[in-house]
Amino acid sequence: MYMKIVKRDGRTVEYNSDKIRVAIGKANCEVSEQERLSDEGINSIIDYIESLDRKRMLVEDIQDIIEEKIMEMGKYSLAKKYIIYRYKRSVIRQTNTTDASILAILKNNSYGDGECLVVNRQRDVMAGEASKDLAYRLLLPQNVVAAEKENRIKFCNVEYFTEPSIESVKVNLQDMFEKGTVINGVKIDEPKSFQSACNVLVEIISSLSFCQNGSIYVDLKDLFKYYNMSYEKKYEIYKSLMRDTLTNEQICAVTETQVFLEVKSGIQTIFYQTNTIPLSNGLEPQVYFLIDQKDITCQAEEKIVFEFIRQKTLGIKDEKDNYRITRYPMVIYSLDEGYENSACGYLASELLNSEADYIVMNEKRFNDFRKTCERFNQGSIILNLANLALLAKKDDDEDFLSLLEENLGYCYEGFLCRNHNLQGVYSDKSPLHWRHGAIARLDSMEKIDSYLRREYSTLTLVVAGFEACVKILGEEYKTKIRDLIVKTLKMWNNDNSFEIVLSNYFEEGVLEKMYLKDESELKKYGIASLLDTAEFMNNEYFKNGNLYLCIKDKSILFEKGILESHWIIKKSSSE
Numbered sequence: 252m253y254m255k256i257v258k259r260d261g262r263t264v265e266y267n268s269d270k271i272r273v274a275i276g277k278a279n280c281e282v283s284e285q286e287r288l289s290d291e292g293i294n295s296i297i298d299y300i301e302s303l304d305r306k307r308m309l310v311e312d313i314q315d316i317i318e319e320k321i322m323e324m325g326k327y328s329l330a331k332k333y334i335i336y337r338y339k340r341s342v343i344r345q346t347n348t349t350d351a352s353i354l355a356i357l358k359n360n361s362y363g364d365g366e367c368l369v370v371n372r373q374r375d376v377m378a379g380e381a382s383k384d385l386a387y388r389l390l391l392p393q394n395v396v397a398a399e400k401e402n403r404i405k406f407c408n409v410e411y412f413t414e415p416s417i418e419s420v421k422v423n424l425q426d427m428f429e430k431g432t433v434i435n436g437v438k439i440d441e442p443k444s445f446q447s448a449c450n451v452l453v454e455i456i457s458s459l460s461f462c463q464n465g466s467i468y469v470d471l472k473d474l475f476k477y478y479n480m481s482y483e484k485k486y487e488i489y490k491s492l493m494r495d496t497l498t499n500e501q502i503c504a505v506t507e508t509q510v511f512l513e514v515k516s517g518i519q520t521i522f523y524q525t526n527t528i529p530l531s532n533g534l535e536p537q538v539y540f541l542i543d544q545k546d547i548t549c550q551a552e553e554k555i556v557f558e559f560i561r562q563k564t565l566g567i568k569d570e571k572d573n574y575r576i577t578r579y580p581m582v583i584y585s586l587d588e589g590y591e592n593s594a595c596g597y598l599a600s601e602l603l604n605s606e607a608d609y610i611v612m613n614e615k616r617f618n619d620f621r622k623t624c625e626r627f628n629q630g631s632i633i634l635n636l637a638n639l640a641l642l643a644k645k646d647d648d649e650d651f652l653s654l655l656e657e658n659l660g661y662c663y664e665g666f667l668c669r670n671h672n673l674q675g676v677y678s679d680k681s682p683l684h685w686r687h688g689a690i691a692r693l694d695s696m697e698k699i700d701s702y703l704r705r706e707y708s709t710l711t712l713v714v715a716g717f718e719a720c721v722k723i724l725g726e727e728y729k730t731k732i733r734d735l736i737v738k739t740l741k742m743w744n745n746d747n748s749f750e751i752v753l754s755n756y757f758e759e760g761v762l763e764k765m766y767l768k769d770e771s772e773l774k775k776y777g778i779a780s781l782l783d784t785a786e787f788m789n790n791e792y793f794k795n796g797n798l799y800l801c802i803k804d805k806s807i808l809f810e811k812g813i814l815e816s817h818w819i820i821k822k823s824s825s826e
Contacts, residue, residue, distance in 0.1 A: 254266035254301075254305055254306060254307070254308060255306065255307045255308075255646070256307075256308055256309075256310055256313070257307060257308070257309050257310065257397045257401060258310050263307075263401060266308075268297045268301070271293070271296065271297055271300070271313070271317065272293055272297075274317070274333070274336070275288060275293050275296070275317065275321075275329075275333065276293075277336060278329055278332040278333040278336050279329065281332040281336075282326075282328045282329050282332055283328075286326055286328040286329050287326075287329065288321065288324065288326055288329055292324055292326075295320075296316070296317055296320045296321075299316070299320060300313060300316055306646070306649060309393060309394060309397055311393055314337055317333065318330055318333060318334060318337075321333060379410030379411070380410070382410050382411060382412065382413040382414070383409050383410040383412075385413055386409050386410075386412040386413060387399075387400075387409075390412060390413070390668070390672075391406070391409075391412070391665070391668055392661075392664050392668070394661055394664070395661050395664050395665050395668070398658055398661040402635060402638050403634075403635055403638055403639055403642070403658050403661075404632055404633060404634055404635065404658055404661055404662055404665070405632065405633040405635065406632055406665050407630060407631040407632060407633060407713075408464045408465070408630065408631075411464045412668075412672065415672055415673050415676045415680060416462060416463050416464055416681070417463050417465075417627050417628065417629055417630070417673070417684070417708075418463065418464060418465035418466075418627075418628045418629065418630045418631060418711075419463070419465040419466035419467070419468070419624075419627060419628040420459065420463060420466075420467060420468070420627040420628075420684065420689060420690060421467075421468035421469075421470075421621075421624040421625050421627070422455060422456075422459070422467060422468065422469050422689050423688055423689060423690065424452065424455070424469060424470060424473040425470075425473050426688045426692075427455065427687070427688040427689065428441050428442060428448065428451070428473065429441055430688060430692075432451075432455070432683065432687040432688050432689075433682065433683075433686070433687045434454050434455070434458050434683060434687075435458070439451055439454075442477055442480075443480055443484070444477060444480055444481040444484060444513065445474065445477040445478050445480070445481045445510070445513050445514055445517050446481070446513050446516060446517045446520070447477075448474055448477040448517070449474070449517030449518065449520045449521050450517075450520060452469070452474070452521065453520060453521060453524040453525065453528075455683065455689070456469075456525060456528070456536055456538055457524075457528045457536070458683050459536075459683055459684065459689060460528065460530050460536040461530065462680075462681035462683065462684060463681070463684070465537060465628065465631075466537045466538075466539060466628075467536060467537065467538045467539070468539045468541060468583075468624045469538065469539070469540050469541070469580075470540075470541050470621075471540045471541065471542050471546075471555070471556065471559060472542075472543070472546040472552075474517075474555060475546075475551070475552045475555060478510060478514065478551045478552070478554075478555060479551065481510045481513050482506055482507075482510045482551070485506045485509050485510055486502065486503070486506045489502050489505055489506055489509075490502055493505070511554055511558075514554060514555055514558050515558055515562075518555075518558050518559050518562050519562060521580065522562050522563070522567055522577070522580065523567055525538055525579060525580050526567060526577050526579065535577070535578075535579050536579065537579055538579050538580040538581070539579075539580065539581050539582075539583050539610070540559065540580050540581070540582055540583065541583045541617075541621060541624070542556055542559070542560075542582060542583065542584050542585065543585040543614075543617060543621075544556075544584075544585055544586075544590070544593065544595050544598065544599065545585065545614070547595055553595060553598075556595070556598055557598060557601075559582075560582065560598055560601050560602050561601065563576075563580070563582055563602070563605075563607050563609075564576070564601060564602065564605035564606070564607050566607075576605070576606055576607050576608075578608055581608055581609060581610065582602060582607070582609045582610070583609070583610040583611075583612075583617075583620070584599060584602060584609060584610070584611045585611075585612065585613070585614050585617035585618075586599055586611040586612065586613065586814065587613055587614050587814070588613075588809070588814050588815060603805045603808070604805070606824065608821075608822060608823045608824060609821075609822050610819060610820065610821045610822075611808070611814075611820050611822070612818065612819050612820060613814055613815055613816075615817075616816075616817055616818070616819065620797070620819060623709070623752070623797065626705075626706075626707055626708050626709050627690055627702075627707070627708050627709075628708065628709050628710065628711055629669050629670060629673060629703065629708050629709065629710050629749070630666075630669040630710055630711070631710070631711040631712075631713055631754075632662045632665045632666065632669075632710075632711075632712060632713065633713040633715050633757055634658060634659065634662055634712060634713065634714050634715065635715050635716055635781075636655075636714060636715065636716045636717050636719070636720035636732065637715070637716030637719040637720050637723070637773065637778070637781055638716070639651065639654055639655055639658060639720065640716075640719070640720040640723040640724050641723065641772050641773075642654060643724070644723060644724075651724060651728070652731060652732075652735060655732065655735060655736075656735065656739070659735075659736070659739050662712060663739075663743055666710045666712075666743075666749075666751055669710060670703060670710065670747075670749055673699065673703055674698075674700055674703060675698055675700065676698065676699050677696050677697065677698060677699070678691070678693040678694065678695065678696065678697045678698070678699060679695055679696055680699075685697075685699050685702075690702065690707075703748075703749060704748045704749060705744075705748065705749055705750035708749065709749070709750050709751070709752045710749060710750070710751045710752070711751070711752055711753075711754050711797075712740065712751050712752070712753055712754070713754045713755065713756065713757050714736060714753060714754070714755055714793070714796075715755065715757050715781050716781035717732065717733075717755065717783055717787075717792075718782075718783040718784060718787040719773065719776070719778045719780075719781050720732065721787075722776045722777065722778055723776050723778075729790075730791075733791070733792070733793065736753075736793075737793065737795075740753060752796070752797060753793050753795065753796030753797065754796060754797040754798070754799070755783055755793070755796065755797075755798050755799055756797070756799035756801075756819075756821070757781075782801050783800075785800055785807065785810075785811065785813060785818075788800060788818065789811070789816075794817070797819060798817070798818050798819065799818065799819045799820075799821050800813070800816075800818040800819070800820050800821070801821050801822075801823060802820060802821070802822050802823075803822070803823070803824065804822070805822065808820065
């Protein structure tokens with residue numbers, strides 16, 4: 252009998268009927284002779300399990316079948332002993348589920364690839380281990396957990412699943428500024444200058460980062476109006492002080508100079524504070540600033556964008572007093588071919604010619620992306636097509652498309668858990684998100700359920716390693732895989748009030764460091780990365796998905812109509 256058994260820790264082992272005999276035998280020894288199950292009875296249970304002709308079964312499913320069959324045979328005392336034996340084994344396993352990993356962190360003061368953990372980061376990692384264990388044992392379906400542990404899917408941010416938090420948000424900054432907001436119980440009125448707007452923005456970013464676990468998107472244009480506020484304020488001061496010694500034109504020139512110095516200071520506040528906010532996880536907030544060149548309508552706005560890009564490309568000083576370009580805040584820039592000939596084309600050139608990481612896309616794609624960002628993301632799940640292909644290749648009897656369909660089902664169960672985890676949550680759980688304008692202005696203790704619908708939010712299915720999967724299985728699978736995923740996604744979205752969107756982007760190193768175990772196997776197929784190339788994506792990829800093309804330098808932008816594609820182009824030195 253050839254069958255794979257998925258154990259509780261996610262490992263897959265060969266089916267062995269002797270283990271069933273041993274388990275029932277131990278329970279037999281605990282009851283009187285007349286209550287025991289004969290060898291014939293044990294064999295009949297084994298025959299039934301094998302008759303199911305399953306290629307893969309969870310160990311819990313087998314144990315459930317054994318309990319049912321023992322009771323069908325009228326051996327109730329034996330069934331009770333077997334249940335108790337099974338429970339005791341479960342308690343022993345659960346007692347040490349997190350202990351070992353937490354103690355290892357305490358002992359070694361490190362995590363993953365030897366990363367040294369500062370105090371707050373260590374505390375967060377330890378709490379994450381405990382939270383993940385609780386999610387694995389009690390909160391998530393065991394088939395989803397098994398798929399995660401077996402490296403077929405990744406339930407993103409599972410270590411934060413015990414907290415009803417969202418993954419990403421585009422801050423409704425205009426509303427928060429104009430109507431005011433509240434941070435930690437303190438009322439903050441509309442800023443009266445550019446510097447104060449930058450200060451408030453940093454406080455908003457900091458507070459939101461503690462209550463979610465992903466990206467924060469900000470429109471830079473929401474700061475534009477505060478340039479004029481600063482100008483008018485300073486102009487009146489300088490006019491009253493210098494009206495007898497300077498002409499109005501000279502006063503205006505002095506005012507312009509002083510306001511631009513304030514712009515430099517305000518933007519510097521954003522860059523330095525964003526990179527020094529002490530989040531509990533020890534990492535900097537994932538902040539993205541959206542810049543559309545068409546939003547620039549005057550010289551003042553041009554100065555703001557110029558200074559933002561200048562400081563991004565210059566970087567901030569490190570402990571050795573050297574300038575270092577930080578990853579965040581990252582710029583998302585709307586860029587059309589022929590940008591060099593436009594009045595503000597030099598701004599794009601400054602960004603593209605720098606060492607900084609950035610994201611660019613054409614105007615149409617940018618507008619669509621901005622609209623998508625306006626709906627917050629409840630959570631993401633990664634489907635690792637490369638590992639599914641390797642699993643199918645290892646098992647000649649395994650049908651890849653059946654395996655894909657099965658694991659898409661686990662992703663769907665995970666999305667239902669994500670959505671359900673947020674249902675019934677009160678606005679006071681994260682007031683800045685739900686009561687004070689970042690997403691909504693709900694009343695105190697009002698449930699957020701109405702915002703979990705497709706009009707306001709999304710969930711994201713990340714399809715990773717599509718090109719690698721096709722290299723492993725053959726070119727003929729490309730259309731089959733794509734069609735099955737698109738068909739499945741359409742069915743999900745027709746059946747629910749929420750919407751699941753497609754993406755192919757995952758943070759660098761997530762799959763490789765966290766759960767890609769067969770790098771040597773991938774190399775056999777000439778696969779060096781799970782990122783998809785432009786050539787592969789060009790040929791009828793997911794047209795309605797958020798497709799990222801990751802590049803290392805700008806040269807590819809102007810090849811083969813890349814910039815005019817519907818792709819989101821991410822330049823990253825670490826790809």
